[in-house]
Amino acid sequence: MLDDEAVESVYRILSHEMPGRTPDAKGPKGQPDAFRSCISCMLSAQSLDRNTAKASRAVFALATTPEAMLELDDRDIAAAIKPCGLYNNKTRSIRKFCETLLAEHGGVVPDTREGLMSLPGIGRKCADIVMSFTFGKDVIAVDTHVHRVCNRIGLTNAKTADRTAQQLEERTPEWALRDGHFWLIQFGKRVCTARAPKCPTCPVNDVCEFYAATRANS
Ligand code: SF4
Structure with missing residues (x-):
């Protein structure tokens, strides 16, 4: 080194x-808030950017908050995010992420690495991307x-x-x-x-x- x-x-x-x-650097894939940035980052696993964008657009047309996401049927989420692949696993991750976000953080995405990585489906890469782009931290x-x-x-x-x-x-x-x-x-x-x-x-x-x-x- x-x-x-x-x-x-x-x-x-x-x-x-x-x-x-x-100054206008936005969240992952241009998402406007931390919730959507986290979901979009989860969808990007093993997916091309254009497929992630397609899946993100489709699922955010259905729901843009954890409460609204949990009201959706799993089959509707899976159908929306199908373009990014692994859609059954990703649907389960999205549900667990939303449940934990509501139960442990009152529905507000934490702005620390530890807080983000405590959420299901969020690893270091997603945490750092959300911290840097959405929260503007020096990461x-x-x-x-x-x-x-x-x-x-x-x-x-x-x-x-x-x-x-x-x-x-x-x-x-x-x-x-x-x-x-x-x-x-x-x-x-x-x-x-x-x-x-x-x-x-x-x-x-x-x-x-x-x-x-x-x-x-x-
Ligand atoms: S292009 Fe990359 S590999 Fe080549 S000299 Fe520059 S940093 Fe090194």
């Missing part, structure tokens, strides 16, 4: 090269792009996205926490892409561990 000085340098470069958080949420980029560069050395998130929390300078997710995700889409990373022109190739290893082996 990179040392602290190199980590600082990577974030400095990304902060100049990539766009950060915008680097780790999706597939962020996970890939961090472990290539050497900001982290983790096999899972959850472990990457933990290491980022420990190693990211405080000034970079607010925009870090946004820089890293754009960098992953524009430069450090999954299949053909643009290493020769990459602005952090001086410190990148993946690039150093590739050159050493060529």
